[in-house]
Amino acid sequence: MRNYRVTGPVEVPTAVLAAMTAPMVSHRSEGFRSDFADVARRLGPVFGTTRDVLVLTCSGTGGLEAAAWSVLRPADRVLSVQIGYFGQRFAEIARRTGARVDELSCEWGEVVDPARVAAVAGDYDAVLLTHGETSTGVLGPLRAWSEAVRGAGDALLLVDVVGSLGATEIGFDELGLDVAVGVTQKALACPPGLALVAVSGRALQRARTPGSRAFYLDLAAAADSATERTTTWTPALPQLRALGAALDLLHDEGLPAVWERHRRTARACHEALASRGFEVVPAPEHRSPGVTAVRLPGGVSLWVRQAAASSGSGLLTVGGL
Numbered sequence: 001m002r003n004y005r006v007t008g009p010v011e012v013p014t015a016v017l018a019a020m021t022a023p024m025v026s027h028r029s030e031g032f033r034s035d036f037a038d039v040a041r042r043l044g045p046v047f048g049t050t051r052d053v054l055v056l057t058c059s060g061t062g063g064l065e066a067a068a069w070s071v072l073r074p075a076d077r078v079l080s081v082q083i084g085y086f087g088q089r090f091a092e093i094a095r096r097t098g099a100r101v102d103e104l105s106c107e108w109g110e111v112v113d114p115a116r117v118a119a120v121a122g123d124y125d126a127v128l129l130t131h132g133e134t135s136t137g138v139l140g141p142l143r144a145w146s147e148a149v150r151g152a153g154d155a156l157l158l159v160d161v162v163g164s165l166g167a168t169e170i171g172f173d174e175l176g177l178d179v180a181v182g183v184t185q186k187a188l189a190c191p192p193g194l195a196l197v198a199v200s201g202r203a204l205q206r207a208r209t210p211g212s213r214a215f216y217l218d219l220a221a222a223a224d225s226a227t228e229r230t231t232t233w234t235p236a237l238p239q240l241r242a243l244g245a246a247l248d249l250l251h252d253e254g255l256p257a258v259w260e261r262h263r264r265t266a267r268a269c270h271e272a273l274a275s276r277g278f279e280v281v282p283a284p285e286h287r288s289p290g291v292t293a294v295r296l297p298g299g300v301s302l303w304v305r306q307a308a309a310s311s312g313s314g315l316l317t318v319g320g321l
């Protein structure tokens with residue numbers, strides 16, 4: 001509740017902050033390589049993948065841009081499934097690659113029915129999804145959406161998990177996701193500065209085909225560097241060290257316990273706010289364990305002003321971490 005109106009950066013444990021003060025080393029040194037490989041490997045279970053996770057020096061938006069620019073090509077047909085402001089932003093990023101982006105949306109606070117996705121997904125090369133939609137406090141039905149897309153064709157699945165990574169299960173391998181983008185500064189309780197990107201084999205293959213205009217944010221280059229246990233460019237070393245310390249804490253607690261803690265905290269937020277007369281925006285089955293959104297009386301909007309204005313709803317998002 002300290003992070004009123006924004007969902008990150010969140011409060012960072014002292015041990016994680018302390019890790020940032022270690023001396024700087026070269027990112028080509030053996031010490032760096034072993035620490036880096038360790039972080040990439042230990043991020044895998046957080047996403048639900050056996051693959052190593054790529055670490056980019058940028059915020060979540062940079063990670064979404066890396067996904068779009070590395071994987072999409074001009075004239076690709078892309079379906080953007082939008083349940084709020086961050087879905088709109090991902091669509092805008094995809095449009096700038098020259099891809100043709102169509103939108104499926106719904107009332108804010110609700111979810112796009114997976115049956116609507118299933119009906120059209122076969123016509124697309126890629127589908128953009130938002131898991132934890134921060135602007136509405138909704139956790140999108142990632143499993144049902146993924147099954148809808150998989151059942152309809154072979155579109156690549158690009159997912160914004162910025163608002164959910166660390167707060168709940170992603171199931172990257174099990175759901176057959178292709179790119180999932182998360183960050184350090186939200187539910188992982190680290191300082192900001194890194195995007196964390198899980199990439200499937202076929203998304204990586206796509207990233208290697210000619211036509212990518214990504215350079216600094218090229219996922220294929222990041223993957224090649226990762227096989228040599230390093231980053232393509234000079235990384236944000238203190239942030240990486242902090243991430244290593246946060247993963248120590250996370251794996252000590254155990255992922256199921258971490259996810260249960262987020263669910264418990266979210267429930268307490270929902271109950272406390274409801275008892276004070278606020279209306280929690282999503283129906284109980286769609287509430288995110290990472291973020292709580294409540295409707296204010298009189299259409300007042302404090303946080304997603306721009307998005308709320310366009311949707312006509314008054315939403316307040318409260319950090320639930």
Ligand SMILES: *Cc1c(COP(=O)(O)O)cnc(C)c1O
Nearest residue numbers: 059060061086132134162163183
């Ligand atoms: C915070 C957030 C972003 C943007 O992340 P930055 O790190 O601020 O660039 C994207 N998507 C969702 C769902 C978010 O909550």
